[in-house]
Amino acid sequence: MSGGLVTVTCVAVCDALAGLDPAQLEAVEHGDGPLVVAAGAGTGKTRVLTARVARLLEAGVMPERILLLTFTRRAASAMLSRAAVMCGDARAAQRIAGGTFHAVAHRIVAEHAQHLGLADVTVIDPDDVIDLIDLLRGEHGLDGTEVRLPTTRTIAEIASRAINTVTPARVVIEEQFPWALEQADQVAGLLRHYRDRKRERGLLDLDDLLIACRALVADPDVGARLRARWDWVLVDEYQDVNQLQVDIVRGLSPDGRGLTVVGDDAQAIYAFRGASAGHLLELIDAYPDATLVRLERNFRSTQPILDLANQVRPGALRLRLVADRPQPGARPTLVSCRNADDEARTIADRILAAHVDGTPLHSQAVLMRTGSHSAQLEVELKVRGIPFHKFGGIGYLQTSHVRDLLASFRVILNPADEVSWYRLLTRHRAVGKTSARALARILADGGVDRTTDAVAAAPAKARTGLASTLSLLGAVDATTAVPQLVEACRNAVDPLLRANYPDWHRRVTDLDGIAQAAAGQTDLRTFVSEQAIDPVNVAGDWAKPPHLDEDWLTLSTIHSAKGLEWDTVHLLRANDGAMPSDMALSSPVGLAEEERLFYVALTRARDTLDVYVPSQLPTHPTAFTAKHVTAKPSRFLTEPARALMESVITAAVSPEPAVNRAVAAPRVRTDAFDELFA
Numbered sequence: 001m002s003g004g005l006v007t008v009t010c011v012a013v014c015d016a017l018a019g020l021d022p023a024q025l026e027a028v029e030h031g032d033g034p035l036v037v038a039a040g041a042g043t044g045k046t047r048v049l050t051a052r053v054a055r056l057l058e059a060g061v062m063p064e065r066i067l068l069l070t071f072t073r074r075a076a077s078a079m080l081s082r083a084a085v086m087c088g089d090a091r092a093a094q095r096i097a098g099g100t101f102h103a104v105a106h107r108i109v110a111e112h113a114q115h116l117g118l119a120d121v122t123v124i125d126p127d128d129v130i131d132l133i134d135l136l137r138g139e140h141g142l143d144g145t146e147v148r149l150p151t152t153r154t155i156a157e158i159a160s161r162a163i164n165t166v167t168p169a170r171v172v173i174e175e176q177f178p179w180a181l182e183q184a185d186q187v188a189g190l191l192r193h194y195r196d197r198k199r200e201r202g203l204l205d206l207d208d209l210l211i212a213c214r215a216l217v218a219d220p221d222v223g224a225r226l227r228a229r230w231d232w233v234l235v236d237e238y239q240d241v242n243q244l245q246v247d248i249v250r251g252l253s254p255d256g257r258g259l260t261v262v263g264d265d266a267q268a269i270y271a272f273r274g275a276s277a278g279h280l281l282e283l284i285d286a287y288p289d290a291t292l293v294r295l296e297r298n299f300r301s302t303q304p305i306l307d308l309a310n311q312v313r314p315g316a317l318r319l320r321l322v323a324d325r326p327q328p329g330a331r332p333t334l335v336s337c338r339n340a341d342d343e344a345r346t347i348a349d350r351i352l353a354a355h356v357d358g359t360p361l362h363s364q365a366v367l368m369r370t371g372s373h374s375a376q377l378e379v380e381l382k383v384r385g386i387p388f389h390k391f392g393g394i395g396y397l398q399t400s401h402v403r404d405l406l407a408s409f410r411v412i413l414n415p416a417d418e419v420s421w422y423r424l425l426t427r428h429r430a431v432g433k434t435s436a437r438a439l440a441r442i443l444a445d446g447g448v449d450r451t452t453d454a455v456a457a458a459p460a461k462a463r464t465g466l467a468s469t470l471s472l473l474g475a476v477d478a479t480t481a482v483p484q485l486v487e488a489c490r491n492a493v494d495p496l497l498r499a500n501y502p503d504w505h506r507r508v509t510d511l512d513g514i515a516q517a518a519a520g521q522t523d524l525r526t527f528v529s530e531q532a533i534d535p536v537n538v539a540g541d542w543a544k545p546p547h548l549d550e551d552w553l554t555l556s557t558i559h560s561a562k563g564l565e566w567d568t569v570h571l572l573r574a575n576d577g578a579m580p581s582d583m584a585l586s587s588p589v590g591l592a593e594e595e596r597l598f599y600v601a602l603t604r605a606r607d608t609l610d611v612y613v614p615s616q617l618p619t620h621p622t623a624f625t626a627k628h629v630t631a632k633p634s635r636f637l638t639e640p641a642r643a644l645m646e647s648v649i650t651a652a653v654s655p656e657p658a659v660n661r662a663v664a665a666p667r668v669r670t671d672a673f674d675e676l677f678a
């Protein structure tokens with residue numbers, strides 16, 4: 001074996017390879033020609049990628065010569081740690097360059113900042129983007145309430161779609177936001193301003209990271225050096241790449257030598273971010289010597305679940321999943337409920353029944369199209385004392401108080417970061433949006449007396465508080481040791497927390513968690529950028545989750561459930577308007593994406609799959625006073641699909657038994673005050 005320092009054991013790798021099926025093995029043993037692995041759900045693509053990495057190491061490839069690109073931090077670290085186990089050399093696996101597209105782009109961009117004319121790289125996250133655009137929109141006639149104006153979120157979305165699909169913003173507006181056409185010129189002007197402001201202040205949003213990385217890869221000099229760095233480029237979830245990511249991958253491997261991509265066109269669920277499953281299919285044509293390996297043996301689910309998945313599976317690759325498991329298993333259940341309350345009660349009943357039958361809560365999940373769909377269920381779970389964690393929807397780092405603390409780190413690291421100043425300023429008493437804008441400009445412009453100038457320019461009532469914040473923050477700078485810097489920020493944010501959030505005691509622990517995590521870093525700038533690039537989703541990612549010894553149920557959006565599996569999956573609200581979402585009903589492209597989401601949801605279940613269909617739904621997902629209207633079952637539950645399911649109708653839907661309800665004794669008494677009239 002060549003490669004000197006790497007001590008990969010042949011025995012460990014041989015053991016790992018022994019468990020693979022012939023198609024998996026073909027992919028793992030493939031040489032250096034371009035390889036496309038079309039892998040249906042649950043066919044072990046993670047195992048194949050990690051085994052391929054382990055096999056390369058065993059063959060003597062130096063770990064530094066391998067680049068592994070994934071879509072989530074979780075996937076990257078899971079793959080690298082599995083590869084470490086497989087190859088029996090954890091340190092070798094750690095030397096592999098790996099991470100999400102954005103994280104790897106960030107590393108490349110930070111390393112070549114000078115080539116891009118940047119002194120430092122400050123990454124801003126999607127919420128900062130909103131704040132910055134908000135800060136500028138007034139200068140483009142986009143403030144006011146006389147006519148319907150696109151929201152800042154919509155404007156940010158237009159910018160991102162334009163970049164991710166490489167389409168002029170004007171065309172994006174015409175095709176996807178036609179109602180905003182009248183303001184197209186102003187929006188385009190605002191977006192140019194936004195771009196220039198970011199450049200002036202040295203800020204990069206997540207799209208800029210990909211743009212900059214793509215430009216570096218395309219640069220004759222830097223690109224050649226990057227290509228020389230990695231002989232092997234492996235990409236997971238290739239169906240989710242957008243054009244910029246395709247350009248980066250193709251730029252790193254122009255002739256496809258050493259390139260492996262894995263993907264499933266039926267699981268492409270990020271079209272709204274500019275991704276296209278078409279890229280996977282195009283790659284097969286792009287390299288004439290590409291090898292296509294199809295993985296169709298499913299190691300996760302029972303055949304009846306796969307029969308349903310195969311029935312609804314969209315996509316051009318036409319993969320048909322066959323169960324590896326010998327035992328037949330039960331058919332998926334179609335549970336018809338009366339309304340959202342009945343649905344919530346029924347799900348809770350069935351969760352507890354499965355629990356009694358031996359399926360712990362952590363082996364069960366309730367999946368939903370949109371986070372708000374579980375409002376009634378969450379109440380029901382609380383009432384019954386069923387502990388749960390919810391994934392998807394609002395992430396931990398999007399919570400306001402957490403963002404306040406991160407903003408304070410940012411202004412120290414980059415005092416020109418106007419957006420973060422703006423955020424901190426608006427947290428002060430008596431500082432409205434207009435004064436915050438003006439003060440942020442003073443502080444970000446960085447004059448010698450900026451602190452005094454800002455305090456003097458602040459509304460009188462705000463001066464004392466502002467002076468105190470600025471003096472706490474002014475005591476440190478980017479060269480201060482990280483723990484002291486973090487402590488100063490934590491002290492500066494503390495009074496803002498108490499003043500702005502009535503439930504501040506609850507939030508304090510979150511800030512302590514981050515402060516603790518941040519204080520342990522050697523490089524705070526990277527830590528802050530990482531939070532923007534790949535935010536953690538739950539507070540539990542920071543610190544020990546509460547009640548670790550407790551068993552808890554998972555509630556998750558389908559997007560957040562991608563790549564995961566549970567013994568029992570409860571699919572909530574399979575109704576038209578919910579799944580597919582009503583936003584997608586009028587667009588064939590949107591509907592196709594919803595169909596793929598449905599497929600992703602079904603294929604998360606190992607043993608039991610319950611699909612719930614209420615026949616009435618509230619007009620508003622969370623309002624308890626909302627009216628109920630008739631709801632149709634999802635169009636994806638076609639006749640042939642239903643024929644593969646067991647039908648269950650809840651008691652609330654079944655015809656009422658003929659009992660005289662009026663004579664039943666009341667369970668809840670209301671006569672406590674009757675005495676008053678004795």
Ligand SMILES: Nc1ncnc2c1ncn2[C@@H]1O[C@H](COP(=O)(O)OP(=O)(O)OP(=O)(O)O)[C@@H](O)[C@H]1O
Pocket residue numbers: 019020021024039040041042043044045046047048264267298299300562563564603
């Ligand atoms: N050769 C194998 N023998 C036994 N089990 C396997 C094999 N390959 C994969 N598995 C198991 O099958 C399950 C699915 O594997 P994995 O998560 O890698 O699939 P996937 O293709 O990434 O799925 P999805 O695309 O649905 O997320 C896992 O529990 C994994 O351990």
